[in-house]
Each structure stands twice: as structure tokens, then as C-alpha cells.
Amino acid sequence: MRARLLVAALVAAAFAAGPLFTASPKAQQRGLTRAEETIVSRSSEQPQPSAYPVAMPPGVDLEVLPALGNVYLIAGGKSNVAVQVGDEGVFVVDTATADISEQVIKAIRVLSRGPINYIVTTSFDPDHFGGNERVSNAGENPTVLRPRLAGPGAAVAPQGGAAPERSQGAIVFSSENTLNRMSAPTGETSAVPFALWPSNTFFTPRKALSFNGEPIEMLHPAAAHTDGDVMVFFRRSDVIATGDIINTLGYPSFDAKRGGSIAGLLSALNDVIEVTVPRFNQQAGTRVIPGHGRILNEQDVVEYRDMMTIIHDRVKLAVDNGMTLAQLTAQQPTLDYDGLYSKPGWTGEILVEAIYNDLKKPQPRAP
Amino acid sequence: MRTALQLVVVMLLATPAFAQVDISGEWSRENHEDQPHRAPGAELGDYTGMPINAAARRKAESWDASILSQPEQQAKPHPGQYSMRGPAPNVRISRIVDPVGGQLVAFTIAGTFGRSDRTIWMDGRPHPSEYAEHTFGGFSTGEWLGKTLKVTTTHLKTAFINRNGVPSSYKAGMTEWYVRHGNRMSQMTWISDPIYLEEPFVRSNNYQINDEQHTGTAIPFETVDELGDKPRGWVPSWPIGTTHTEFADRFKIPFEATRGGKETLYPEYMKKIQQWVREEAEKSGKSEKAEKKESR
Structure with a gap:
């Protein structure tokens, strides 16, 4: 009897102690042991979720790194792809180039089996929207009723309002200026095939929606990298995807021919700093997914903003002092x-x- | 016979030691080296003995200490490239063991300025992807070389190696060696930076065990608007062409000798400094004579 009681007590103790030795399901998915998870969670001052990539199936050469919350970075293509996943489906920021679309879709499928409902194109740059057609076609327009849900042979009852521009596939958002640059007046040849165009556009500084239980803001800074930039802020996950406003692999570019400007670029960088909040002592907190390069937090954006401001100030001083470009370059x-x-x-x-050249242009007078 | 069998079983189950040394504990720093560089910190324009290149020199010369009044700069911790140097990095080094097997998984170092706490992984894991975020403490792995712990760190943030604007880039890599001698420990830092250094920058620090020390770690800094009148995006810097001569003037060192560079690391450089000093003395001697003549 005693022996039985002892065995029963040991079994009960083993069950009770189990959680102490087993990592949580989320940590196990990332290949962490309990000991590792303990350190990672205790290192609250500078947790580094992106240090532990999500395992990809054979044939996918891309890297998938957790940024924070429900947002992931798919890296390894010609530009970064940010993905938010949840109960409702998948929200994608930029689709990189068409040649890696199948891999991007497979990578998304590792993160979620839900429908790809939304895509945002952050600027008029082919390396950011080249995969729009394929990734969109792998998804579903959430504003269109799904016929299969009504049963075999049933017709979907029409609803009020205009039919969507693209009923099949995920909705593709961009600023209106980006669509204007992709498209062309009727009868003229457009710069970009129709299948890559955004289906829904906006021209206001901000457009917001709620998806997967989190508020998502699409922020449209004026005349920065181009005149059609969009940054996407996932408020609950605490991640902002900036498109080419930030490129950690190079100087941020601005294209005056496409409506960009140095003043707008600096303003957009300051916008990013205003929405980011470090957890403490400039560490961790809001994560930033740039158009190219590694995941950042506020401190990295501050360094980047400082660098651009200092270069701007040096050029401005030269312009104010009447120096020629050759003198400045020297x-x-x-x-x-x-x-x-x-x-x-x-x-x-x-x-x-x-x-x-941008600073030499006649500056608009203040109203 | 039974005892011998038990002994064999115990020996088979025992974890091999691999000449590991326990470096955990409360460690107080010894300030006998480079005191002025620790506190108050290196002076503006003092790049002596630093193998910096022209890009680093430019960045250091344009660094304006007022930038620390930016709200985003006020709460920065010291980065891994500097945090073991000071000021006052009394640290707690802890061992993290696997709760099941009892094997050493990592060391953690807490107590550096602003809590850029570090984890040194001892389980042979790879360093993160180039797309992973960088932190102030970086990502560190350790291995035993005999009784010496060698630590390799990547994924550091862009920061500094001295608190007078001498920069360190996010591409810098850091190697450290921790050697315990009883109640004392030496730590050597070797920083390679393809962007700002001509040669690796080497620095050493020493610690002594202090069982009565309790390293406080709850230090969230508060940021405030210190100046109130600065526009959004204010970033102070010194213009191109600025040189900081105060250090050379104060210590009567030839200005050229304060400029750093790999040449300044080697003993032969002393001859160059002596030559400059002689030339300077001759110059000032001649000018004194000329002044006297003129006054007559």
C-alpha cells in the first residue's frame, strides 16, 4: 500500500513539475528549451526575438524572423516583406519580386493557414511590388462573400455598394500617388502591368483598419522617399514597417523626379521616432522593419536619423555659404x-x- | 564488488568538467588602469593610442556632447564595446544551468551602466541572421580555452568605444577573454571594426570578487525635455573642419600626437612625438629670441 502511495505521489509530482522542465508551446515552436526560454524571458531589458528564426520547409531559402507580437519579417529577397498573422488571416506589407513569390507564399503558410486578405505596397519601387499579382492571387478579398460557404449550387446574394475593383485575391493598398505612377491614362501604356496595380488607394495622411484584433495604421508621409510612401504601424504588436524610408543597407534614397525630398525624408524619419517607444533605456520596445536590411528598434532609427540630419546640415551650411557642389564634394x-x-x-x-540640388531649389513660401 | 560497480556507474554518469572555471559571482572593478578614461571619461580630442581611421576621426570631431540632451539619447546604456570599461561596472555574473541536466547553458552579466545586460551562450548555438536586430549588449557565445573563457560577440549597435565621440559601428565584432585567478579576474576586450578601425582596439579590465556586493539592476532611466526650445529632429553636431585642440593644449602634447591611428599604438611612435616636441621647442625658442630682438 505504501509503495503504491509512493508511486502515485511520484507520478503526481512528475506531472506537477512537468511545466518547470518543458518550454511553453510558443517557445518549443522556436526550438527553445525551458532553460533558454527562462533566459530569453528574463532578459527583458533587451529581448531579441529575431535571434530565433522560424524553421522553413525545404526549398524555401528565405529567412523568417519574429519581429514582435504577431509580426514577422520575411528576409532574403530584394526587399523585406513584413507579415502580420492572426485569427482572421494574413496582412502583408510589400511582396518583393515575382521570382520569389512562391517562396514567400510558402513561408506565409508556415506562419498561418488563414487567408491572405491584405497587402500594402509601400512605394513605387518594383522590388517592393513585383510579387503583388502572385501573392494577391494566393489570397482572398475579405469584402467578397465566399461562394463555397453557401453550399453547392447556391448563388451568393448581392449586397449594396459598388463591386470591388478586384474581386479575386487579396486587397492591395497603396497611396494614390503610387497607383498614378504605375498606371496611365486610357489609351496609353502603363509603366507597370495591371495585375501588379493596387486595388485600393488613399491620399490622406492616415488610413486605419482593425485586423486580427489589432489596430493597423497606414501612414502616408508627404514627399519623402517618393510622393507615394506608406508606412504600416501594427499598434498592438508594436511593430512599424517603414518601406524605403529606412534602408539599413544604404543611405535612404529620395527621388525628386518621383516627388521625394530631403525635408520630407527627414520628417518621415522623425515620424517613425515619434511612434516608437523603447521598453526601457533605449532597448527593445517598438520594432521597426525597414524596406531593406535588419530589424531595428528606436535607437537604430535615431542613429539613422542623426546621420541623415548631420549630412543635410553640412550640405545646407555649404549652400548657405555659397559654396559650389565641387567645393562641397571636396x-x-x-x-x-x-x-x-x-x-x-x-x-x-x-x-x-x-x-x-534639392536645397538649391526655390523653397515654397510659408502661407 | 558492488561498491566498485556503483563507482563505475557514477563515473559514467558524471558530467565531464572540460577544465571549466566558475566565473560567476559579484565582481568589483579595479580602477588602477586608465583612470581618467574611466571617470570623468576621455577628453574631447583625446584619441591617443586608438587605432582609428579618418572616418572615425571625422565622426568624433563632429560629435557634439549636446546631443546627449536629445530625449532619445539621454537613456542610452553603455554598449558592449565599452560597458566593461566603466564607469563603475561592478557586475554580477550568473550561471544559468539546464534545469533537467544541470549543464551550463549560459553566463549572464548584469550591472553595466544602463543595464545592457549580456547573455553569453555556452551551448554552441550559432549567431543570429544578418537580418536579426542588434542590441547594446550584442549576441555572445563562449567557449573554454583551457581555463580561459573566450567570448565572441556580434550584433552590437552603432555606439562608441570612448565617451568622447570615438565611434564603433554595428559591423564591429568583439572578442573577450576572461581569466580567473582565485579572487581576481582579468578581462580583455578585442574590438575589430572594418568601418572605423585600422587595427583591432584592445583594452583590459580587472575585477576582484566581492561577496558583500549586491549589484542593483532595476535602473529604468527617465527621459525629459531638457532644453524645451529645440525643434523636432534637432541633431547638434560640429561642422566639418572642427578640431578639438583643448586636450593637446592642456597636457602640452603636440596636436598631431592626439589624433590616433594605428601608428600611435607602437613604441616607435614615441620617437616621432619627441621629434615634434623638439621642433616645437626650437620654434618657440626662435620666436622668443625674435620677440626679444624686436622689443629692443
């Missing part, structure tokens, strides 16, 4: 940052020239 105004950010096609010298 000073090497980006010497301290070129090692990190100067890249072929958008070198420090090209950046300085772009800022110089």
Missing part, C-alpha cells in the same frame, strides 16, 4: 558614414548632390 561630407551606407548607384557623393 570636403567629403559623408566620409564618416560612407563605409556603412555608400553603395554603387546611391553613393555618398550622389546623395550629397541630390541634397544640394
